[in-house]
Amino acid sequence: MVTQAAGTSLLKRSQKQHLNVRVTEAVDLEAAKEKTARITLRLEEAFGEPQWQGRGKPLNSLIKTILSQSTNDRNRDVAYRRLRERFAEWELVMNASQAEIAEAIRPAGLSNQKSQRIKQILAWIKQTYATFDLSFLCDSDPEEVTRTFLQLKGIGIKTISVVLMFSCGHDIFPVDTHVHRICRRLKLVPDKASAEKTHWLMQPLVPAGKSYSLHMNFLRLGRTICRAQKPKCPECPLNSLCPSAEAFWPVTAKGGHEHSGSSGLGNRQILT
Numbered sequence: 001m002v003t004q005a006a007g008t009s010l011l012k013r014s015q016k017q018h019l020n021v022r023v024t025e026a027v028d029l030e031a032a033k034e035k036t037a038r039i040t041l042r043l044e045e046a047f048g049e050p051q052w053q054g055r056g057k058p059l060n061s062l063i064k065t066i067l068s069q070s071t072n073d074r075n076r077d078v079a080y081r082r083l084r085e086r087f088a089e090w091e092l093v094m095n096a097s098q099a100e101i102a103e104a105i106r107p108a109g110l111s112n113q114k115s116q117r118i119k120q121i122l123a124w125i126k127q128t129y130a131t132f133d134l135s136f137l138c139d140s141d142p143e144e145v146t147r148t149f150l151q152l153k154g155i156g157i158k159t160i161s162v163v164l165m166f167s168c169g170h171d172i173f174p175v176d177t178h179v180h181r182i183c184r185r186l187k188l189v190p191d192k193a194s195a196e197k198t199h200w201l202m203q204p205l206v207p208a209g210k211s212y213s214l215h216m217n218f219l220r221l222g223r224t225i226c227r228a229q230k231p232k233c234p235e236c237p238l239n240s241l242c243p244s245a246e247a248f249w250p251v252t253a254k255g256g257h258e259h260s261g262s263s264g265l266g267n268r269q270i271l272t
C-alpha cells in the first residue's frame with residue numbers, strides 16, 4: 001500500500017492537482033482520439049509493434065530516470081553504471097555523502113542537484129516502506145502511486161510514468177522531450193502546451209493498451225525522422241496526418257510529399 005509523504009522535507013511546497021485535468025468539448029476529444037488511433041496504427045505499420053520487455057525493478061528505473069533529466073541516454077547510462085559499480089546496494093548510496101554520489105553520477109550533469117535528490121528520495125523510501133524493493137508498487141493503484149511520488153522533489157510526471165510503464169507494464173503514456181515535440185507538431189495538443197500539460201491531455205487520447213507501443217514508436221520517430229531540427233517530413237509515415245508537414249516541407253513544383261488533405265483538429269480546446 002502506498003503511503004502519503006506528508007510532513008517530510010522532501011515534499012514539494014505547492015502540489016498541483018495533477019490528476020484533475022478537465023477535458024472539454026467532447027466532439028473534439030473524439031476527433032483527437034480517432035486521430036491518435038490512426039497515428040498509432042500508422043506507426044505500427046511502419047515500425048512494427050514494440051513489445052513490452054516485462055517487469056523490471058521500479059527503484060532502478062526511478063533512479064535511472066532521475067539521472068536522465070537534462071541529458072542524453074548515453075550520459076545517463078554511463079552515470080547509472082558508475083553509480084551501481086561504486087555502490088553495490090541502494091542502502092550504501094543512501095548512506096554515502098552527497099559528494100561521493102555526485103562524483104559517481106557526474107557524466108549525467110547537474111550532479112550536485114541530482115545527488116542531493118537521489119539521497120533524499122532513497123532516505124524517504126527507506127523511511128516510508130522500510131525496503132528498497134518497490135516491486136509491490138506495480139500491484140498498487142497507479143493513480144495513488146503517481147500522486148504519492150509526485151509529492152517528492154526531483155520526481156515529475158514523466159519520471160513516475162516511465163517507472164509505471166516500463167517497470168510495471170501499466171498503460172500510462174509518458175511524455176518525454178521527443179513525445180512532447182511530436183504531439184505538438186501533430187497538433188494533438190496546443191502548440192504552447194508544456195510537457196506536463198501534454199501528459200495529461202494525451203492520456204485519454206491514446207488507445208487502450210497502446211501506451212507502450214505509441215511511446216516507443218514516437219521515440220523512434222523523434223530520433224530518426226521528426227528530429228528537433230530539420231524533420232524529414234517527406235519520409236515520415238505520419239506526413240498525411242500531420243498539419244506541420246507543409247510548414248516544414250512546403251510542396252513545390254520540384255517534388256511534393258504525401259500530404260493528403262486536412263488533418264488538423266480545427267478549434268479543439270482541451271483545457272485544464
Ligand code: SF4
Binds near residue numbers: 225231244248
Ligand atoms: S510530418 Fe514532419 S513534423 Fe509531422 S510528425 Fe512527421 S516529421 Fe514530424
